[in-house]
Amino acid sequence: MTGSTKSPRERYREQVREEVKEKAWQQIAGSGASALSLNAIAKQMGMSGPALYRYFANRDELITELVRDAYRSLADAFIASADGGAGRTGLARLAQVLRRWALEDPHRYFLVYGTPVPGYHAPPDVTETASEMMSVLLDACATPGTESRSHAFEEHLAAHRAWAGSHPDAPPSALRLALTFWSRLHGVLSLELAGHFTGMGLDPALLYQAEVDALGGVPSPGPDQSPVTLALADNS
Amino acid sequence: MTGSTKSPRERYREQVREEVKEKAWQQIAGSGASALSLNAIAKQMGMSGPALYRYFANRDELITELVRDAYRSLADAFIASADGGAGRTGLARLAQVLRRWALEDPHRYFLVYGTPVPGYHAPPDVTETASEMMSVLLDACATPGTESRSHAFEEHLAAHRAWAGSHPDAPPSALRLALTFWSRLHGVLSLELAGHFTGMGLDPALLYQAEVDALGGVPSPGPDQSPVTLALADNS
DNA sequence: TGTACATCAGTGAACGCGCGTTCACTGATGTAC
DNA sequence: TGTACATCAGTGAACGCGCGTTCACTGATGTAC
Numbered sequence: 001m002t003g004s005t006k007s008p009r010e011r012y013r014e015q016v017r018e019e020v021k022e023k024a025w026q027q028i029a030g031s032g033a034s035a036l037s038l039n040a041i042a043k044q045m046g047m048s049g050p051a052l053y054r055y056f057a058n059r060d061e062l063i064t065e066l067v068r069d070a071y072r073s074l075a076d077a078f079i080a081s082a083d084g085g086a087g088r089t090g091l092a093r094l095a096q097v098l099r100r101w102a103l104e105d106p107h108r109y110f111l112v113y114g115t116p117v118p119g120y121h122a123p124p125d126v127t128e129t130a131s132e133m134m135s136v137l138l139d140a141c142a143t144p145g146t147e148s149r150s151h152a153f154e155e156h157l158a159a160h161r162a163w164a165g166s167h168p169d170a171p172p173s174a175l176r177l178a179l180t181f182w183s184r185l186h187g188v189l190s191l192e193l194a195g196h197f198t199g200m201g202l203d204p205a206l207l208y209q210a211e212v213d214a215l216g217g218v219p220s221p222g223p224d225q226s227p228v229t230l231a232l233a234d235n236s
Numbered sequence: 237m238t239g240s241t242k243s244p245r246e247r248y249r250e251q252v253r254e255e256v257k258e259k260a261w262q263q264i265a266g267s268g269a270s271a272l273s274l275n276a277i278a279k280q281m282g283m284s285g286p287a288l289y290r291y292f293a294n295r296d297e298l299i300t301e302l303v304r305d306a307y308r309s310l311a312d313a314f315i316a317s318a319d320g321g322a323g324r325t326g327l328a329r330l331a332q333v334l335r336r337w338a339l340e341d342p343h344r345y346f347l348v349y350g351t352p353v354p355g356y357h358a359p360p361d362v363t364e365t366a367s368e369m370m371s372v373l374l375d376a377c378a379t380p381g382t383e384s385r386s387h388a389f390e391e392h393l394a395a396h397r398a399w400a401g402s403h404p405d406a407p408p409s410a411l412r413l414a415l416t417f418w419s420r421l422h423g424v425l426s427l428e429l430a431g432h433f434t435g436m437g438l439d440p441a442l443l444y445q446a447e448v449d450a451l452g453g454v455p456s457p458g459p460d461q462s463p464v465t466l467a468l469a470d471n472s
Numbered sequence: 473t474g475t476a477c478a479t480c481a482g483t484g485a486a487c488g489c490g491c492g493t494t495c496a497c498t499g500a501t502g503t504a505c
Numbered sequence: 506t507g508t509a510c511a512t513c514a515g516t517g518a519a520c521g522c523g524c525g526t527t528c529a530c531t532g533a534t535g536t537a538c
Contacts, residue, residue, distance in 0.1 A: 007502085008501090008502085009501080009502075009512090009513075009514090012514090013514095016514090030354075031354045031355075032270065032351065032353070032354040033351075034268065034270040034271070035270070035354060037490075037491065037492090038491085038492070038493090039490070039491065039492080040490090040491095047514095047515070047516090048515070048516055048517070049491090049492085049493085050492095050493075050494080050495090050515080050516075050517085051514070051515050051516075053492095053493075053494090054513080054514060054515075055514095058492075058493080059491095059492065059493095110351040113426070113427070113430060113432070114350055114351035114430070115268065115269075115346040115350035115351040115430070116268075116430055116431060117268070118266075118267045118268040118271060119267075127435070151446070152442070152445075152446070153442050153443065153445065153446035156438065156439065156442050157438060160437045160438045160439070161437075162436070162437040163435075163436035163437055163438065176446070179438075179443055180446075180447070180450075182423075182427070183420070183423040183424045183427055183443065183447070184419070184420050184423050184447075185423070186423045186426065186427055187418075187419040187420050187421070187422045187423020187424070187426070188419045188423070190349070190422065190423070190426045191349070191418070191419055191422055194349060194350070194351070194352055195352060196349070199363070199399075200396075200398070200399035201396045201397075201398040201399055202392065202393060202396045202399065202415075203392060203396070206388070206389050206392050207389065207415055207419065209388075209389065210387070210388070210389035210412070210416075211416070211419070211420075214416075214454070217453065218450070243535085244534090244535085245479090245480075245481090245534080245535075248481090249481095252481090273523075273524065273525090274524085274525070274526090275523070275524065275525080276523085276524095283481095283482070283483090284482070284483055284484070285524090285525085285526090286482080286483075286484085286525095286526075286527080286528090287481075287482050287483075289525095289526075289527090290480080290481060290482075291481095294525075294526080295524095295525065295526095
């Protein structure tokens with residue numbers, strides 16, 4: 001049984017890699033992603049600069065790994081939330097998960113959803129992770145019944161649904177709801193985390209909450225007191 | 237009458253400053269704001285590096301000037317649009333102005349609304365420019381009538397309206413509408429400009445349009461139950 | 473009008489720094505007989 | 506069990522580069538009498 005047991009060396013390798021990434025996050029938190037320096041990380045770990053090249057081919061590979069981990073952590077949180085029981089207040093719970101993830105580490109949020117890093121292009125497998133998240137979101141958006149109203153944008157979505165490949169039979173209203181969820185919540189979060197609400201005196205959490213509540217009325221306008229509101233009343 | 241006529245030297249100074257900023261924007265477009273280099277700009281203008289210190293005290297002052305100009309250009313566009321005739325389709329026009337401004341120069345958009353530059357803090361006068369924009373927006377949001385429904389978030393806004401100082405009598409629904417306008421449209425724009433819609437096959441312009449259309453139902457939505465609301469209600 | 477002086481744009485050398493990355497090398501750790 | 510060998514982590518020096526910024530200096534331009 002020598003099968004997949006990891007040698008001590010492999011174990012150590014992974015441990016160091018993990019520590020490098022940890023220090024990298026700390027550095028990003030302090031000075032942003034574009035100021036990430038391999039030498040500085042090495043120094044912080046008590047090693048010389050070139051030592052890191054035993055663990056990462058170059059700076060870009062480290063950044064890629066960070067992006068990958070960031071996507072993965074959000075996707076996992078989404079999936080875990082879906083496992084907790086789908087259906088009723090599914091969207092509200094996903095919204096909570098998204099917000100918590102964003103506030104937990106704003107720089108991680110910006111690495112994924114902020115200003116693109118100049119020369120950098122994300123690897124193909126993060127696209128797949130993004131699809132996983134979208135799939136969970138579409139699950140929560142898929143509601144039975146009432147496909148009546150014809151909305152211009154929903155007709156467009158009905159004809160351009162490649163991105164929702166995991167849900168080939170989802171009604172256009174569900175596709176629209178998923179996109180609306182995504183863009184509205186990122187709207188609040190990106191403004192909030194970039195500091196555009198500071199000094200205004202209002203509580204961004206309540207705006208976020210209001211936007212979650214308003215989702216109930218997306219496909220066709222509804223009442224302003226949705227069950228989602230009541231379900232999330234214990235928030236602050 | 238020697239009054240405020242500018243000397244040739246002053247004229248020349250402003251001209252060079254302008255050219256420096258122009259090259260700076262080009263550079264930002266290529267490599268992002270954090271890679272902005274005074275030396276590179278000087279070289280591009282056929283001058284030596286230190287020459288720029290005749291025009292800007294340091295790198296930070298140049299960035300500040302770029303941020304200031306960016307804010308100013310959007311505020312001016314807003315104001316010009318408001319002059320064109322306020323009222324009914326006011327919000328839709330402002331939305332158009334915002335989108336055009338964002339797409340016209342994505343890097344300018346990100347400089348203002350993207351990931352904050354690490355050490356950088358915006359000067360106080362851009363806050364004032366931001367207030368000008370908000371004032372125009374609040375003008376467009378002030379619609380007579382329907383102050384009936386009490387919404388949780390609007391109550392919060394009624395108690396925290398310092399940011400809307402230019403409109404001390406605006407109804408809470410108008411305050412909410414302005415914030416919703418702002419965050420929803422930035423939600424679409426920031427995702428779009430960061431490339432999160434590329435490869436999905438859908439047209440972000442239509443999502444944007446749909447969000448603008450949906451604003452009509454923000455303050456007080458219609459009475460009918462939406463499918464989503466019903467679905468969220470039935471198994472709780 | 474011309475002459476003397478002050479102002480200011482721009483240069484080139486230099487300082488100190490940190491970056492990513494390569495290379496030849498030393499030592500320790502694991503592996504095979 | 507010990508010995509011989511291969512693997513691999515980590516070092517220190519070095520390369521080439523570009524950065525922001527200072528400084529003393531040259532020349533041209535404007536100003537005052």
